[in-house]
Amino acid sequence: MSSDAAAAPRLAATELSKRFAGVQALRAVQLQAYGGEVMALLGENGAGKSTLLKILAGAHRPDSGTLSIDGERVSFSSPRDAHRAGVRIIYQEPEIIPHVSVAENIYVGALPARGHRFTRAALRARVVADLARYGFTSALDPDALGSELSPAQRQLVEILRALTESVRVIAFDEPTSSLSDTEVEVLFRLIRQLRDEGVAVIYVSHRMNEIFQISDRVTVLRDGALVGTVTTAETDEARLVRMMVGRDLTDMFVRERRPRPTGTPALTVRGLSNDDVHDIDLEVYGGEVLGIAGLVGAGRSELAHAIVGSTPVHAGEILVDGNPVRISGPRDAIRAGIGFAPEERKAQALLMQRSVRDNISLAILDRIRVARVVRRGEERAVAQRYTGQLRIRTPDIEQVVSSLSGGNQQKVVLARWLARRPRVLILDEPTRGVDVGAKAEIYAVINQLTADGIAVIVISSELPEILGLSDRIAVMQGGRVTGELDRSEATEERVLALAMAGDLTTDGATR
Amino acid sequence: MTSTVADQTAEQSEPAPPARPGWPRRLLRAVGVQNISLVIALAVLVAIIGAQNSKFFLVTNIETIGTAVTVVGLLAVVQTVVMLLGGLDISVGSAAGLASVVSAMVFMSTHSAAIGILVALVTGVATGVFNGLVIVYGRVNAVIATLATYAGFRGLANLISNGRAQGYTGTDSTFVFLARGSIAGIPTLIWILVILALAVHLMLRYTDIGRNIYAMGGNATAARLAGINLNRYVVGCYIAAGLVAAVAGVLLTARTGSGQPTSGSQGLELQAITAAALGGVAMQGGKGTITGTILAVVLLGVLQNGLTILNVNSFWQDIAQGFLLVVAVIIQQRRRGLRAVGLP
Incomplete structure (x- = not known):
């Protein structure tokens, strides 16, 4: 953590490439994030943001390319390695242990202990101090149970977890998608505080107004490749959208x-x-x-x-x-x-391990069967029709849904209900x-x-x-x-x- | 595979969709990596055993393997259905023992094989109804519920039979036909397994019932919100398990000539679950095929037969089986891409 951090990037990725079965998720991506700035990462679903974050998190290894932190080559083979190097990713839906307190949730895996005994009082005092330091005293009760927390509070717990160790790079993956406006303000205050402490913040979001509020620079990805990096103050929404989709969206x-x-x-x-x-x-x-x-x-x-x-x-x-x-x-x-497409498509709507066809036809099987035998030709025709109509980007209707991007998964859910009429x-x-x-x-x-x-x-x-x-x-x-x-x-x-x-x-x- | 339909609706100038996988990948997808591995494992095993002892290839030995795996095969097929749904039925062996005793006792008092078998099948259905209702309406975890009935049904079988073999069916033509008869030169036992496996295979693959079973195992919430009546499917699958367990029990009676409360049925649940897991049925449901399960049943049968004709101590067979169950699940989990992290 030297003072000349502004000159050399805190995090540098060079020529990162990653391929999953049949899909080139990242193509030689270059990226620099500097300490003391917020860099927004922007791109359509399937553009490669998630893959990039997962590589930073140590959850995936790149096929080629290098990562370095403060000029030093690093290679993560597990999330633990990433944590040790001071890299933390805050996901949309953090894992929270339901039956233990906020304090224990924050220090999970790093409970302050003497031998194997830890003292609740010491832990609680430490969490109270942490909360005060970041101004969250009123937002989070250290004694509340994990199961009682709102999505915003769960995210705060995850952020505080990250801050229990020294953090050099912190990435937020669409942190505001389940937050209310006041909660977003709290989060932004924290992000600014981290930035001012010299942390390199990477901020992934689809919400343009947030990007203009919080970020210093914006890096745009499209189809797994880097489109470019621009200074936020020198760009506008229309330009960013053009960079993301390669066309104008009015x-x-x-x-x-x-x-x-x-x-x-x-x-x-x-x-x-x-x-x-x-x-x-x-x-x-x-x-x-x-x-x-x-x-x-x-x-x-x-x-x-x-x-x-x-x-x-x-x-x-x-x-x-x-x-x-x-x-x-x-x-x-x-x-x-009455048809209903629920909020959490992965948990409540999709059969992630089954094909696009299986997922589209799920609610109409009773209509396309003869003596309980599903008419496959008709099923395929329906799946094909809605895959085309909704422009679901998939190699074919037998593709497993988990391999599609979020937007295309959502279209599969819509297709299911369209088919039901x-x-x-x-x-x-x-x-x-x-x-x-x-x-x-x-x-x-x-x-x-x-x-x-x-x-x-x-x-x-x-x-x-x-x-x-x-x-x-x-x-x-x-x-x-x-x-x-x-x-x-x-x-x-x-x-x-x-x-x-x-x-x-x-x-x-x-x- | 579906190119004729695809061509009609193909979109023209869309932002390039990901490439369609090449034919090796599509062939692999159709047959399944799991099944190919099983066929290879089977071939290797047959080669090893055959090289040691040429009697292995005799028609009579192959028939021995076929009839030996029937009972386990039946239970493995129905266990596959229960597991696909996301459940597990540990009580199938006990239910088979109960049905075995019931069939022999009713036969002895009525002198009618048909009535004996019918009452045994009704008993099997009742065990399934009980399991299903406890799981659905008692909201009891399937493992716990069927672990309880595993003990309960066994106790019941011992209770009504005083823990002893019951009756003698060895002279009744129906039981003899089931145990040793043949149709078109193929033993009746093998016919029964083949017919059940085929029927379940067709049900899973071509009917909405099968598709809904896969959907429930894959994501129960999604299945419910898509209008599937989960309770009916759970109860239905456990009834099927009870019914097939009863068929297995009747066959046990036929083969041994008397109703057996425990001997012959003990450990069948473990073998059935092992076969299903080895055949690629996911422990968390939603994934697996009858083809895989049957291949695994044959593999286990060949292994057991091979170890016997090679004069390996039979205790080793138990060890081998336990080992295979663990290996099968480890392979499954690895293929799901799960990392080696601690579980509770």
Whole structure:
């Protein structure tokens, strides 16, 4: 840690290449990150960011190329090696041990101990000091259990873990995707503090405004190769997007204004209540997009799960096209014409070890069978049709889904529901972790669905997305709908006001 | 493989999709690395044993291997289904013992092989229903639930038989046909295994039931959200396991000429699980084939037969089997790309 760190890069990667079965994930990538700066790493999904991070983390070894830290050649064969060299990666979903305290979670693997005895009091004191040092005293309770933590707190634990050893390079992999705006502020304060302490910070995100807020330089990757590195202050969003996709992307959110549909709503929810959501009333018409906005923890995903019967419901009524339906599980919901693409595609939607075809046809097997035998020709045709229509980038439909990029995996989930042709489709965070190009394609699909008369509910934490995509916006807070806004009256400020309001009398909450 | 359909809908000027894998990779994908390794292992084993003792290749010896593996084979096939679902059934051997005793006792009191077999099969179904309901509605881990019934069914079998072999079926034509008869020159036992294996193979590969089983084992949440009734599948698979265990029990009775509460069925669960694991069925479910399992059953049968005709102490066979189970799972885990880190 010398003072002339500004001159020599803290981390330098030269000619890094990595190939996975059939896919060149990285092609001779060059990269420098300097101490005392934040370098954003930008690229579409599948551009090679994750591979690069995994190499830095010691989880993958490059096929060729070198890494050096402060001018010294390093080679990591395990995450431990990377930690020893002072390189830490903060992933989106950190591993947290549920049944132990925050303090023990932070010092896991490095408990301050005498012999094999560690003292809880000493540990706790140390964590309290750490929290105070980084200004998190109010954000994190050292005695809370791992299972009680919000996504933001889990990330803080992971960051504090990293800081228990001396850190020279720290990389954040889309840290804000599950954070609320206030939590993002806390994170940014920490990142600036780390930067000022001379750490080289690498920041991976799809969110342009964050990149302009926090980074000093931006490195862009495309198709596994370096496109270039630019100084943040000397560039703009349009230019970065051009670098990422190799083409101009204008009007990503193309949703035409259309008159509010009348008649019978495709989906009516009346007085729906369970442990997480309370007294929900909603109506969605065919051909309409209803956006559901709210801060993290507002109960949006819980509402979706309650509607499709994936969690038990205490009270309330659901009507499809005006007819009451009894839903006691996702199976009933699907039969009633309600499809649901959940938030966590890997954990809740995809069969990662099965093919694109298997994944697309999962919800329609009962429709394409004859005497329980699945008609393979028809199955393939359906898989081919939607692979083409959604431009899923895969060598063929027999490809295993785990080998696809995040955006293409999400398109596979969408294809499953498109194939089912539901009356109502609920999409929970359909573009999370998806690159700009795939996002635009997903928006186009949503537009097409509504043009075909399907009612779509989109849950999203990204306000511009909700505002651009929705005909109407329902805002939730604390498990209740605190207000509903028409597209014409919705602004970021009004949505946020409702999301943080807490009482229904706030201006703008009126229907 | 699917080029005719692909050509119709191929997109023209898309940002280049990743290259389609070449034919060696696609062939490998179709046959499976696992199965090729098993065939190679089998060939090596046959060569080694055959070189030591030429009697190995006699038709009678090959028939001996075939009939010896039938009972294990049946259980391995149904164990494969349970494991694909993400479960495990440790109680199949005990259920087979119970069914064996029941078939002989009912036969002795009714003098009807058909009734004896039928009651045994109903008993098997009942054991499966019990396992399934405990797992689904008691929310008990499958290993624990079937470990409990492993002891329970065995106890029940000993209880009703006083722990002794029951009856004599060696003169009944039906039981004799099952044990020593043949159709078109091939022993009945082998026919039964082949028919069951084929039926399950077709079910797994071509019906929505099979596809849903793979889906559940691969990702139960995704399967549920896609509208699959998980409970029905769990109970159904354990019922199938109980039924097939009962068939195995009836065959045990037929082969030994009497109902056996424990001898003959003890350790069958271990052999069945070993065969499935060796055949490439993932312990966490969602992955595996009947082809692999059957290859592994044959491999284990040949190994056992070979060790016997080479006069190797039979205790070594147990050691070899335990060793193979561990090796099979290690290979599986390595192929999943898991690193060697400590597990709880």
